[in-house]
Amino acid sequence: MASKYVEVYKEIYNGSGVISDRVRMAMEHYSVPLSFKSFFRMYQTWRSHNYGAEKNVSFGAAKLQDHVPDVKKMVQPTGQLDKLKHSLGEFNDILSELKPEAHNPLDLPPSLESNYQPYKIPVNHNNILIIGDIHIPYHNIPALTLALKYGLENEVNTILLNGDIIDFYAISRFEKDPRKRNFGHEVLMTRQFLTTLRQLFPNAAIYYKCGNHDVRYDHYIMRNAPDLLGMNEFSFESLMKLDELNITFIPDKQIIRAGNLTILHGHELGTSVFSPVNIARGLFLRAKDNALCGHHHQASEHSEPNINGKLTTCWSVACLCELHPDYMPINKHHHGFAHVKVMDTGEFEVSNYRIVNGKIR
Numbered sequence: 001m002a003s004k005y006v007e008v009y010k011e012i013y014n015g016s017g018v019i020s021d022r023v024r025m026a027m028e029h030y031s032v033p034l035s036f037k038s039f040f041r042m043y044q045t046w047r048s049h050n051y052g053a054e055k056n057v058s059f060g061a062a063k064l065q066d067h068v069p070d071v072k073k074m075v076q077p078t079g080q081l082d083k084l085k086h087s088l089g090e091f092n093d094i095l096s097e098l099k100p101e102a103h104n105p106l107d108l109p110p111s112l113e114s115n116y117q118p119y120k121i122p123v124n125h126n127n128i129l130i131i132g133d134i135h136i137p138y139h140n141i142p143a144l145t146l147a148l149k150y151g152l153e154n155e156v157n158t159i160l161l162n163g164d165i166i167d168f169y170a171i172s173r174f175e176k177d178p179r180k181r182n183f184g185h186e187v188l189m190t191r192q193f194l195t196t197l198r199q200l201f202p203n204a205a206i207y208y209k210c211g212n213h214d215v216r217y218d219h220y221i222m223r224n225a226p227d228l229l230g231m232n233e234f235s236f237e238s239l240m241k242l243d244e245l246n247i248t249f250i251p252d253k254q255i256i257r258a259g260n261l262t263i264l265h266g267h268e269l270g271t272s273v274f275s276p277v278n279i280a281r282g283l284f285l286r287a288k289d290n291a292l293c294g295h296h297h298q299a300s301e302h303s304e305p306n307i308n309g310k311l312t313t314c315w316s317v318a319c320l321c322e323l324h325p326d327y328m329p330i331n332k333h334h335h336g337f338a339h340v341k342v343m344d345t346g347e348f349e350v351s352n353y354r355i356v357n358g359k360i361r
Contacts, residue, residue, distance in 0.1 A: 005043075005046075133297055136166050140320055148200060168186060206247045261290050278300035280316045290312055300316045318336025
């Protein structure tokens with residue numbers, strides 16, 4: 001029962017005032033090399049073992065002692081039932097002291113580890129138009145118009161902007177043509193697009209997934225004005241007025257779950273997602289589950305059963321921007337979008353469309 005601290009326990013017990021204050025003062029006076037929580041529990045066990053359990057409160061309830069008088073004496077248990085309850089209480093206190101805390105049994109320093117979780121789209125947001133890689137102001141108006149008209153005609157209730165909606169050419173860390181640098185123009189055009197989108201779909205849920213181009217804004221702030229990080233006025237969401245338009249922002253690198261389908265922009269897995277066969281196969285090799293991505297500006301599909309016959313399918317969705325950008329004018333890019341329907345069971349249907357010669361195929 002940690003007998004070396006008996007004198008400390010007695011001083012705490014015989015003192016007056018708030019119990020938590022008495023424990024802290026005694027720990028400081030005797031230089032007790034334990035955390036307050038651990039020592040407080042040890043004192044409770046000793047106190048209950050020697051004087052009864054009227055002060056037998058948990059550490060989480062210690063603050064309640066601030067408002068409870070410091071009672072020194074306890075009415076001794078009478079009758080067999082009371083004695084049995086008293087004995088069981090003492091026994092449980094001893095077990096609690098011997099049992100290590102599950103989350104931190106060794107009393108290690110606090111951790112800054114983050115809890116990575118996917119963003120789960122609500123089950124009622126189940127008729128989803130997925131468009132991405134628009135790269136405003138380098139968007140292709142005819143292709144984008146066809147995609148939005150398709151959404152209207154099919155009465156989608158959800159729109160997922162799956163990353164790289166704005167290009168942020170002006171603040172890219174890559175070499176740039178200074179004649180094309182116009183940060184304010186890019187922002188205003190993107191706001192105009194988002195406003196138009198909300199007007200076209202006034203009742204739809206709209207999600208804005210951050211892609212590798214969208215996150216250029218945060219990276220720019222980190223490099224050039226780190227003191228502004230964390231201020232709501234200078235966040236990406238504030239810059240694009242997403243709250244005013246009732247658009248939900250999904251941060252960079254956070255994947256999405258729509259039923260049993262995993263959706264990501266595509267940069268989350270790194271460049272190794274690319275496959276000599278097609279993008280979808282590369283995604284399959286990394287995800288090992290049903291998944292859909294953009295980022296590569298190409299539409300593809302790959303299905304493969306496992307040894308037990310369970311079929312897994314991955315898709316890559318094409319873009320809605322210019323097809324021959326300065327950084328890579330010769331490529332395999334083409335236009336397209338996707339339509340996903342999610343059932344109550346989590347099962348889903350994916351229609352991965354290409355736009356060829358002004359027609360949806």
